[in-house]
Amino acid sequence: MNTLLTWLGKTDISTAQEDKEAAIATIALNSIKPFDRIVILANNWEGDWNNYLSWLKTRLAEAKRPFTNVAINKVKIKNPIDYKTIFEESKTWINQLSNDSENLTISLTSGTPAMISTAVLLGKSRNNVRFIQSSQEKGIEDVAIPFDFAKEYVKSAAKGVANKAVKDPNARKSLNQIIVRSPEMLDVINKAKILAESELPVLVLGETGTGKEVLSNAIHMGSLRADKPFKAVNCGALPQTLVDSILFGHEKGSFTGAEHQHKGLFEQATSGTLFLDEVGELPLDIQVKLLRVLQEGSITRVGGSESINVDVRIIAATHRNLINMVEANEFREDLFYRLAVGVIQIPSLRERTDDIPLLVNELMDEINASTSTQPNAKSKNISEKGMKFILNQPWLGNIRELWNTLNRAFLWSKTAEISEKEISEAMIIRNKSQVESEIVLSLGQTVDAKQLIDNYKKKYILAALQASGNNLTKASHMLSLKSHQALKVWMESVGVELPK
Numbered sequence: 001m002n003t004l005l006t007w008l009g010k011t012d013i014s015t016a017q018e019d020k021e022a023a024i025a026t027i028a029l030n031s032i033k034p035f036d037r038i039v040i041l042a043n044n045w046e047g048d049w050n051n052y053l054s055w056l057k058t059r060l061a062e063a064k065r066p067f068t069n070v071a072i073n074k075v076k077i078k079n080p081i082d083y084k085t086i087f088e089e090s091k092t093w094i095n096q097l098s099n100d101s102e103n104l105t106i107s108l109t110s111g112t113p114a115m116i117s118t119a120v121l122l123g124k125s126r127n128n129v130r131f132i133q134s135s136q137e138k139g140i141e142d143v144a145i146p147f148d149f150a151k152e153y154v155k156s157a158a159k160g161v162a163n164k165a166v167k168d169p170n171a172r173k174s175l176n177q178i179i180v181r182s183p184e185m186l187d188v189i190n191k192a193k194i195l196a197e198s199e200l201p202v203l204v205l206g207e208t209g210t211g212k213e214v215l216s217n218a219i220h221m222g223s224l225r226a227d228k229p230f231k232a233v234n235c236g237a238l239p240q241t242l243v244d245s246i247l248f249g250h251e252k253g254s255f256t257g258a259e260h261q262h263k264g265l266f267e268q269a270t271s272g273t274l275f276l277d278e279v280g281e282l283p284l285d286i287q288v289k290l291l292r293v294l295q296e297g298s299i300t301r302v303g304g305s306e307s308i309n310v311d312v313r314i315i316a317a318t319h320r321n322l323i324n325m326v327e328a329n330e331f332r333e334d335l336f337y338r339l340a341v342g343v344i345q346i347p348s349l350r351e352r353t354d355d356i357p358l359l360v361n362e363l364m365d366e367i368n369a370s371t372s373t374q375p376n377a378k379s380k381n382i383s384e385k386g387m388k389f390i391l392n393q394p395w396l397g398n399i400r401e402l403w404n405t406l407n408r409a410f411l412w413s414k415t416a417e418i419s420e421k422e423i424s425e426a427m428i429i430r431n432k433s434q435v436e437s438e439i440v441l442s443l444g445q446t447v448d449a450k451q452l453i454d455n456y457k458k459k460y461i462l463a464a465l466q467a468s469g470n471n472l473t474k475a476s477h478m479l480s481l482k483s484h485q486a487l488k489v490w491m492e493s494v495g496v497e498l499p500k
């Protein structure tokens with residue numbers, strides 16, 4: 001059986017009243033192979049159905065085409081753009097007609113975009129379904145849709161998960177949305193709220209991966225500039241030859257390839273905030289220009305002579321020690337004091353362990369959300385032992401390292417609960433480089449070498465026990481000892497006992 005499935009359009013009814021053909025009639029009367037059955041779906045204009053059916057059947061009969069098996073079927077949809085009910089009705093009809101027919105043709109001309117797109121998605125999953133459309137210019141024509149929606153969906157969903165995994169966690173949070181428990185971070189949030197209400201430049205300090213951009217964005221969102229642009233740039237990633245142009249812009253023809261005038265980040269961020277991440281990486285000549293912006297509130301584009309006023313609040317961040325850089329003449333002292341008006345030091349993750357369970361749960365929510373679009377997606381969480389293991393790790397890469405580890409553990413875990421073992425296997429081992437400073441002794445100077453060695457040994461024993469969750473076998477392996485018995489001897493020698 002050759003079947004046509006279509007939605008009823010208002011144009012079909014109104015043109016039939018003038019004895020003219022619209023989409024349904026054009027397709028039914030002009031298809032190369034006549035349709036044995038025509039199924040029309042509708043949810044409106046019920047008072048016109050009988051007259052339309054009578055007219056269509058008459059026209060089919062006159063054309064010597066099958067006309068007895070033509071019907072308008074009422075469907076239950078909330079409205080013509082409600083995807084949920086349109087999907088439910090379309091799925092029922094397409095599955096039924098595809099099973100009952102040798103060939104099922106679906107019209108893509110009548111109906112709303114929601115009806116047509118749903119029909120395409122469902123029809124592509126059936127091997128005996130084809131699509132057709134009509135127009136006054138071209139008449140009727142087959143529609144080729146040369147891709148597999150199922151494969152493309154899986155590919156797109158997988159790409160979305162991959163993109164999320166390689167990026168940092170969500171940075172768009174207000175200060176009130178940053179949930180913390182530790183006294184150290186509560187102090188940071190309180191200081192950030194005070195700075196948010198001011199117009200002062202802010203310098204955010206902290207190790208790599210501590211969330212400096214998240215906090216800077218939150219300060220902007222809590223400021224009077226919240227409805228204005230927030231532009232962020234990693235100064236360490238700026239090409240040496242383009243850093244001037246990227247920050248301050250350039251005029252047309254100012255250098256090879258400058259085919260158009262370009263507004264730099266300072267102009268793009270006018271009335272808003274410019275976040276300079278890793279500001280310590282800026283070359284000294286650019287530091288001079290940045291200082292001028294802070295002092296005078298103006299910039300000059302590359303190749304230009306006009307001084308352009310800009311109203312931009314600067315929030316800078318770095319993991320480097322700027323004071324040491326100032327002393328080494330690697331960072332301008334006058335620029336440092338211009339930036340370091342409102343200074344916030346974000347503690348490392350190992351200094352705010354009270355926040356780790358909250359942070360882990362938040363990151364897992366993000367991972368679960370990003371993977372929910374995948375076929376057979378399964379929500380996962382961290383086991384109790386897994387959480388204890390996480391709390392015992394130093395997280396030298398801070399939140400970024402934790403985020404990447406959780407993504408890997410999520411990927412490899414086959415169950416809904418991610419175990420301590422899976423988290424351990426997901427971690428990247430970082431062997432600390434052994435860089436020893438030169439030791440110099442003056443004649444007559446004395447030191448207690450045994451005490452120094454014992455103190456050094458005790459610190460490493462305690463660190464290994466914490467990281468291994470007090471597992472002697474694992475701790476001895478971390479310290480390159482032959483057995484846990486050898487570790488016990490060490491522990492006894494420096495007075496370290498396992499907690500009971």
